[in-house]
Amino acid sequence: MIPAISIVDDCGDLRKLMVLVLESEGIEAIALASLAEVRRYAEDVLQSCAVVLDINLGPEQPDGVAVYEWLREQAYAGRVFFLTGHAKDSPRLREAAETGVPILEKPMVFEQLVPQLVSSVAAAGPPAA
C-alpha cells in the first residue's frame, strides 16, 4: 500500500514512533533515514501526500534541505514540512526557512503535530494506488 506520509529522520526511535502515531490515526507512513533511502524508495515517497523532513540527518549526510531540493527536482506535488530540533537562529534553520516550507519545532506536542499531518493528507485526498 502506498504510504500517505513519508517521514525522513535519522533517529530510528522517532521514525518508529511517528509511524505508530500515524497508524493510530489510520494513516500509512513510510520512515526513511537519509536522502539515499529516499531515492531508493522514490516511487513511494513521490506518491505520498506529505513528507516530514528532519533537517539534521546525521554527520556526513545531506541534510533535510537537500532532500527538499531533491523533491523539488522530482516535481513532488505533495506538502512538505520540516520537523527540526534546531533553534531559530541556527544557520541550517535559516537555510530551511528560505525555502518557504513550514517549519515545525521539536518537541511538538502530539495535539499540535498530528492534526497538521492529518489535515495535509485530508487536503490531498487518498494517495494514488
Next chain:
Amino acid sequence: MNARAWLGLLRFELPERDVRMATATAAAFNLLGMPIDLLLFRNEPNASPWPEIGSMAVGAVILSALALGRFLGRPSAVRTLFFVNGLAVALALSLIVPYFAAFPRPWLPFQGFKLGALVAGMLAPGFAAGLLTIVVTVGLPMAQIPALPAVLRSQVSPVEPWALFAFGLAAAFILVHRLRVRALEIRAREALAESEARRRLAAAYLELRDLMNTPLQSIELATVLLQTPQDRKPGDEAAILEALRRSSERLAAISRELKKFEHVLDRAGTRGGLDGQSAST
C-alpha cells in the same frame, strides 16, 4: 570628569604586566640617564658622583628584581618601587644642583626635574604612585630654591618656581589622561570578551537544545501512544517502551556530558537563573 569618574581613576589598576613594564622602564631610564649627569661633572673635582651612583644603584636593583621575577603577584609593591625609583632620581638631582655653581656657563635650572616629572606622568603604573612621584620631583626643587647658593639663585629665572609647577601640572594631566584612556580601553576589551563569551555560551546551549529535542519528541509521542492502547496494534507496546527507554538514555548521556563542566561553575553557588518553577510554567 565627575566625582565617580575620579573615584574610578583612583581605584583603577593597570594589569600587573603593565605595572611591571612601566616600573622596569622607569628604573632603566634612571640607570641609563644618570650617567649623563656623571659625564657633565666628570671634570669637576668637587662634584661627588655618589648621588648619581646611588640613584643608579636603586634603578639597577629594581630592574634586576623585576627581571628576576620578584614581586610577582604583588602589583602594589611594584607601584611602590616606581615611587622609590622616582624619589631616588629626585633626591640625586637635588644633591647635584649645587654643583652647577662651579659651571663656567649659565645654568639652565631644574631641567632634569622637569623631564623627570613628565616621564613620571607618561610611565606611572598607577594614579597614586604617579602623582606622588610628580609631587616629589617638582616639589623638591621648588623647596630648594630659597636655599640655593647666591650664584645659582641669581641664575634662577623669575618664572620659577611656577615653571616647575606648570611642568608638574602638565605631568599630572598626562597621567590622568593616560590612565583614563587605558581604563576605557580595558573596559571596552572586557565588554567585547564578555559579549563573545556569551555568544559562544548561547551557541553551546542551542547545540545542546538541538541534541535534546529529538529524544524529547520521541518521549512525547511514546507517552501519548502508551496512554491510548486502543489506538495501537498488539505488540507495539514493547517497541514503544524500548524507544522510550533509549530516548531517556540519550538525555541521560547528554546530562553526563554536561557534568564535565561542573568544575567551571563559580563555586560561590551562583546559578544561571533558571529554576524548576519558572521552567515548568
